[in-house]
Amino acid sequence: MLINPKSDGHVHTRLCHHATGEMEEYVVAAIDKGLEELIFLEHLECGIRYREATWLSEEDFAAYHGEGQRLQQVYGDRLRIGIGVEVGYNPKQVPAILAFLQRYTWDRVGISFHYYEIDGHHYNVVSRRKGNLEPLGKQGVERVTSDYFATLLEAVELLPGTVLCHLDAVLRHHPEVHFTAAHRHQISEIFQGMRAKGMALEVNTSGFSHRGEQYPVRTLIDEAVALGVPLVAGSDAHRPGEVGRFFDRLW
Template sequence: MLSSFSNFPLDLSGDHHIHTKLCNHASGEMEDYVRAAIAKGLRSMTFLEHLECGLRYEHQIWLTPELFGQYFEEGSRLQQKYAGQIEVRLGVEVGWNALAADELLAELERFPFAHRGLSCHFHFDGRRHLNLLSSRQEHIDALAALGADKVLEAYFASLTEACAVIPCDKLCHLDAALRHLPDIRLTVRHQEQISQLLRLMADKGIALEVNTSGYAVRPLPYPAPA
């Protein structure tokens, strides 16, 4: 429950992790989300569209520069239309890929993102990028074959590396890589990695996102309080 985070400063007046159909895993128009947010009494909202670079992956679930242009054009129109009713921010969710760090940094400079979330959605197995958050059995089986402990260790190491390199405001869905893998358990090593990551975030002023999409998979947000 969100009440488990009551000792921490949570902003419950806005939704700051909203995707659009431009990334091919959401639906509806951007304006639909703005109207829904106003109807729910939210004071602010942030579209957080996907930026990924250098992936060997068969599906396009991130925005190209051309699509980011469309995103900003429509987002700017909505900011003006709904000014005074809700604050609409145009942000980005940066997917970390150590093999494309320079490209990611260059792409971040192309647009005036008002908010930057940081994530790691893929595990590179030496041949292709496996989607850690995918429910496709092919990816679940491939990750399980690599070993859950190994995948999680690489995941937390990647997040730490990403926080050191990418200028960002928050880290998204800390334990979402636990979503579909069977027989998941956090080892002492994983706990040490998480502690190291959180210390780095504190030093850099990076917030930890509480992402309620976890409720669709388990009765807890990302991350779980534990």
């Protein structure tokens, strides 16, 4: 198989402030579903000005690592448990991001880009909320999409990432979103950058709930595989029952 369906490499817990469930509940769910590996991938954001925090504080991260180590000791004979981080890239905060990443040992460093800045404020590019979609739409859907891919490429080049998340989820709830030939060229550049750094592409099965297919679409996955980019699976679970969701559809 191109991808290991026994490893869920992307789950969140109540610590990120927009998911539910304790870390141990996710571990138990993974064992119950017959998984061999579970990697927590909690959110890190630096310098984001948004109406709510959808990421962990420094105190949250300390608790996260402590509990993760405890769970590794308790359940390590039944499940490989990884402690990872999903880094939301902010081009203005690279030194702060790198400094924070050096504070801990990570089993996975995922890269994503959630917050787009307009006039000093940030808007969530994967949100369905009108308060995000309207200002982003006014910027121009094609422009925001181009900026999204350019920012992801910069993140791939500058951060010590091991996995790229949410490749084609930008403006996923906006009716006008579409990828131009220029966007596809940007994606190809991202894949080339990933290959040079040995990064994997995440096949995110939450897409089956959002749009009836995984993120990214199969054509982009095929392009990545053709270039030698490895694949990893992630459910992007935000509650314990979502661990390993739709993994039966992986190939």
